[in-house]
Amino acid sequence: MVAVPETLVRRTRARLRDRLHRVRMNLLLALQTGVAAGLAWLVAHDVVGHRAPFFAPIAAVITLAVSVGQRLRRAFELVFGVAIGIAVRDVLIYLIGTGPAQIGLVVALAIVTAIFVGSGSALITQAASSAVLVATLTPPSNGISYGRFVDAMIGGLVGLGVMALLLPLNxxxxxxxxxxxxxxxxxxxxxxxxxxxxxxxxxxxxxxxxxxxxxxxxxxxxxxxxxxxxxxxxxxxxxxxxxxxxxxxxxxxxxxxxxxxxxxxxxxxxxxxxxxxxxxxxxxxxxxxxxxxxxxxxxxxxxxxxxxxxxxxxxxxxxxxxxxxxxxxxxxxxxxxxxxxxxxxxxxxxxxxxxxxxxxxxxxxxxxxxxxxxxxxxxxxxxx
CATH class of the missing domain: 1.20.58 (Methane Monooxygenase Hydroxylase; Chain G, domain 1)
Incomplete structure (x- = not known):
């Protein structure tokens, strides 16, 4: 039987302790995020009545997953970024249809609009990703839709509410x-x-x-x-x-x-x-x-x-x-x-x-x- 070097055993134990320590330190964050995602879906689906409010739990997760200490700002950037992306996408796709060229144009215009509004990288990223998501997953059929923006707002607010009211850190x-x-x-x-x-x-x-x-x-x-x-x-x-x-x-x-x-x-x-x-x-x-x-x-x-x-x-x-x-x-x-x-x-x-x-x-x-x-x-x- 091959003997395991003592240095390897010590190094493995140290890594295991470090990983367990990181889990303990972030356990509340994981609990906050899970609760917020579930509540965001519940509010958007059962209270507001949206059939598939996938933006709500996504917004809640993003709000709580960003750097702690910047969540309030990031929540606002998230909501406005989603609003910009959806607005640009809905208008253009409704007018010019769908396809690779249209998606590329939508993303470029969403980013330009976010930069013009003026904010950080989170708003620009959300504007572009929201435009892509709604252009590919749920293209409009009956005009401009406001439901996805409402879902994003619900998710951001639920995330902040969980952080501030239900499970606030000490x-x-x-x-x-x-x-x-x-x-x-x-x-x-x-x-x-x-x-x-x-x-x-x-x-x-x-x-x-x-x-x-x-x-x-x-x-x-x-x-x-x-x-x-x-x-x-x-x-x-x-x-x-x-x-x-x-x-x-x-x-x-x-x-x-x-x-x-x-x-x-x-x-x-x-x-x-x-x-x-x-x-x-x-x-x-x-x-x-x-x-x-x-x-x-x-x-x-x-x-x-x-x-x-x-x-x-x-x-x-x-x-x-x-x-x-x-x-x-x-x-x-x-x-x-x-x-x-x-x-x-x-x-x-x-x-x-x-x-x-x-x-x-x-x-x-x-x-x-x-x-x-x-x-x-x-x-x-x-x-x-």
Whole structure:
């Protein structure tokens, strides 16, 4: 019997876990879409009385299948796109008949009309596909028909209704799941960089930098989750009470992304400091570690819908420690790290909910208490 390599077993288990995780994350979306498709058919067929309202469940599925956070806009684009496609198709096919040339002309004119109206690719796609569908499946025999447009409108509205009223996502749960990896990689990376500085372990810092560079996708998914959560909190009455806590995420996401970029520059310079044999004063190590703790507290306090007071306190502590390190004397790379600590501290204080002027004033005061200020020009460095 052939033995299965252990690495293959581990890789297979990891893939299986990842796929099961994705299923769990999208289970509610699948349930929403299935319920919406069935309800759309029921309303169009049994309530409105259309014999074969195939556009209704299609519209419901498309409305819920587009990028979460854009469903309201996409629903309107869907309805108007279908309206344009059907209108152009009905008029032309009724006048000039059916055939390959007529279908090509209908599609071209539907796209031109959608572009003239002005909107995104969804409207253009729906205009063209709707023209094709009705031209080939149900060509008109008794003049212009409005039933397919009504079906599309029913499907779009049912899709939005299911999302907003029947099975609305919890906005804070959606954002919290996305924030955990986005903020976690920065928090752990900064703390590990502090340990690497203390141990003068360049390879460890290099590994941190690689993880931070790979985390842009996590930041992008956090922004997408915020967009989705904001949409749900606006449309779903049962989720309106989450809007206050959600606003903290909205305010903090941009500054957390900036903190990640500043953190990458900091780690790059930590690697240079180790390679060049520069001194890393204990206060410098403590400053970087305090930044990591600040990010940890930011994730925790946002998840618990609390004002990020502990995050702010740790960020100011980091600025103070950086000032102490600068006053004690650091080399060129050390001064860049000090400047990056200061910049990242401002980002985190901003993420905690303070206005720009107040955040800069508090960080400046924290650094000033230490008896030294780094040169601002030291922080100007590319993030390759």
């Amino acid at each position: 906005p804070l749960t959606v954002v919290g799941r996305a924030a955990r990896p986005a903020l976690g990689v920065l928090a752990h990376g900064l703390i590990e960089t502090a340990d690497a500085l203390a141990a003068r372990d360049g390879e460890r810092a290099e590994a941190v930098l690689a993880r931070l560079r790979a985390s842009e996708g996590d930041v992008r998914r956090l922004q997408e989750a915020i967009d989705a959560a904001s949409e749900t909190a606006s449309l779903a009455p049962v989720r309106w009470r989450t809007r206050g806590a959600l606003n903290q995420y909205v305010d903090g996401a941009e500054h957390a992304a900036r903190a990640l970029r500043n953190g990458r520059v900091l780690v790059r310079r930590a690697i240079a400091l180790i390679d060049d044999g520069e001194v890393a004063p204990p206060h410098l190590v403590d400053a970087v570690r305090s930044l990591g703790e600040s990010v940890e507290w930011l994730e925790k306090e946002l998840a618990e819908a609390q004002e990020p007071v502990a995050c702010r306190e740790r960020a100011l502590r980091a600025a103070n420690e950086a000032g102490l390190a600068y006053a004690a004397g650091v080399g060129f790379s050390g001064s860049v790290i000090v400047a990056q600590v200061r910049s990242t501290a401002i980002d985190l204080v901003r993420a905690s909910g303070l206005e720009p002027d107040e955040a800069r004033r508090l960080v400046r005061r924290a650094v000033g208490r230490s008896g030294g200020e780094p040169q601002r020009s030291a922080a100007v460095e590319g993030d390759e």
